[in-house]
Amino acid sequence: MRYAYPINYRVSIRYNFTIMFENYAYTVAERFLRYVQIDTQSDPLSESFPSTEKQKDLGRLLVAELQALGIVDAHLDEWGYVYATLPGNTPKKVPVICFCSHMDTSSDCSGAQVKPIVHHHYAGQDIVLPDDPAQVIRTADHPYLLQKTGDDIITASGLTLLGADDKAGVAAIMDATCFLLQHPEVKHGDIRILFTPDEEVGRGVNHLDMQKLGAQFGYTLDGGELGSLEDENFSADGAKIVIEGVSVHPGTAKGRLVSAIKIAAEVLAALPADSRSPETTEGREGFIHPVRVEGVVERAEIDFIIRDFDTPALQEHADFLRSVLNKVMTRYPTARATLQVKEQYRNMKEILDQYPQVVEYASIAMRKAMIAPVNLPIRGGTDGSRLSFMGLPCPNIFTGEMALHGKQEYVSIQDMQKAVQTIVYLAQTWEAHL
Known part of the structure; x- marks a missing residue:
């Protein structure tokens, strides 16, 4: 009522x-x-x-x-x-x-x-x-x-x-x-x-x-x-990147092993250093923030929170994150990665x-x-x-x-x-x- x-x-x-x-x-x-x-x-x-x-x-x-x-x-x-x-x-x-x-x-x-x-x-x-x-x-x-x-x-x-x-x-x-x-x-x-x-x-x-x-x-x-x-x-979404590498014994790994851990590190390093992060934003500026990384050679996960006062802007942040991931993954054709985004609050x-x-x-x-x-x-x-x-x-x-x-x-x-x-x-x- x-x-x-x-x-x-x-x-x-x-x-x-x-x-x-x-x-x-x-x-x-x-x-x-x-x-x-x-x-x-x-x-x-x-x-x-x-x-x-x-x-x-x-x-x-x-x-x-x-x-x-x-x-x-x-x-x-x-x-x-x-x-x-x-x-x-x-x-x-x-x-x-x-x-x-x-x-x-x-x-x-x-x-x-x-x-x-x-x-x-x-x-x-x-x-x-x-x-x-x-x-x-x-x-x-x-x-x-x-x-x-x-x-x-x-x-x-x-x-x-x-x-x-x-x-x-x-x-x-x-x-x-x-x-x-x-x-x-x-x-x-x-x-x-x-x-x-x-x-x-x-x-x-x-x-x-x-x-x-x-x-x-x-x-x-x-x-x-x-x-x-x-x-x-903030309106808020959560995002998870799951990376599936290729695990091979390190003694015979040349040309075949693809480390999910290293791919995760590249994804994080590719995020902008001067924008889109909590440490570089204030007021009504939104951000993408990695909050957890976990993995082994075969599989790694990165959890993110995505925040913005403008709810439609969450999609733009997610699209940017996806573009970063896709660009990194082009260098690793035998590995796979997915990005999932889940609504948290508005x-x-x-x-x-x-x-x-x-x-x-x-x-x-x-x-x-x-x-x-x-x-x-x-x-x-x-x-x-x-x-x-x-x-x-x-x-x-x-x-x-x-x-x-x-x-x-x-x-x-x-x-x-x-x-x-x-x-x-x-x-x-x-x-x-x-």
């Missing part, structure tokens, strides 16, 4: 709406520090779902905490999803909205035995991580960190990632739920809470039951800088443009929280992209998580608190506009 609401409402920031949070004892930081110590790393090579059972450890804890808050339907299903409902407290018929974050952490860096450190009243200096002094979060490399001078900054200890992606989002949703339960004067419709596994490996909503979720609109809490409101992302803006109130209400909520919203494109993907195409228009909202997927990851406690406020005001804004 499509809803039509006025979108011309603007909140005057002359009035500080955040006054209702002045005496609130935030739990977001305490929750975050607890959640990041649970190893929830997903595994892109696993064929199970979720890809790692340990992700359910956090899911079970979240269910227990939600039930302790009085949310009776909170549960963890067989696939590792956490579903819960915060019932509405208004007589108005408000669309059901969903707040969603993912529980898993990236496979790029260890998430085991995370030791979070709180740097109180950060003074603007480079941060040396104590368990590996070679890991230094330098303000020259992380200019946003310098903007957080005076905030309380959380980092890991230098041996692991932190897990702010996306346990900052999980903690913000949990704290906002706590706030709304303690403040029934804040009117809102039914709110669905969703925590997903396996977002980092691109399978976060593969087994999601949309009928059970039962929401009309949603928001992922998985963004970075304060105020970021992301309503568009730019959420294609859906969100049909429902402008979803992004507009997020902007209003941020202004209520005394935040200037900044619309940014995501040079990556999010559960919200796939959810949007599954019938749940779903932009992405900041949490403060920065320097993702590595040992220098950090987050500001004050940014997480502002994310809590934004969730609360979003729930209020949907109710107020009916």
Whole structure:
């Protein structure tokens, strides 16, 4: 069902709406520090779902905490999803909205035995991580960190990632739920809470039951800088090149052996060095990126990701990759190669443009929280992209998580608190506009 609401409402920031949070004892930081110590790393090579059972450890804890808050339907299903409902407290018929974050952490860096450190009243200096002094979060490399001078900054200890992606989002949703339960004067419709596994490996909503979720609109809490409101992302395809060489005993191989490994190396070397790669592009520029190479003489595989904000441009990137492969293969007539391209996800803006109130209400909520919203494109993907195409228009909202997927990851406690406020005001804004 499509809803039509006025979108011309603007909140005057002359009035500080955040006054209702002045005496609130935030739990977001305490929750975050607890959640990041649970190893929830997903595994892109696993064929199970979720890809790692340990992700359910956090899911079970979240269910227990939600039930302790009085949310009776909170549960963890067989696939590792956490579903819960915060019932509405208004007589108005408000669309059901969903707040969603993912529980898993990236496979790029260890998430085991995370030791979070709180740097109180950060003074603007480079941060040396104590368990590996070679890991230094330098303000020259992380200019946003310098903007957080005076905030309380959380980092890991230098041996692991932190897990702010996306346990900052999980903690913000949990704290906002706590706030709304303690403040029934804040009117809102039914709110669905969703925590997903396996977002980092691109399978976060593969087994999601949309009928059970039962929401009309949603928001992922998985963004970075304060105020970021992301309503568009890369469209994405995956590509695989399979090369079949000719294996012959090396002692009698002259003129006959064709190494699939060497052909794979030639294909990679033939990719442009100054364009079409993550390290040479920015903004809305797309790329072709090899992410895995594996092989022996007889057979080699190269996995790629293809990204662009313009969905039709994906085909152009794939055609370019095919031309590179074909040119290399002309030198090896006895070998064979195939290129397969598979759709992964699409730019959420294609859906969100049909429902402008979803992004507009997020902007209003941020202004209520005394935040200037900044619309940014995501040079990556999010559960919200796939959810949007599954019938749940779903932009992405900041949490403060920065320097993702590595040992220098950090987050500001004050940014997480502002994310809590934004969730609360979003729930209020949907109710107020009916």
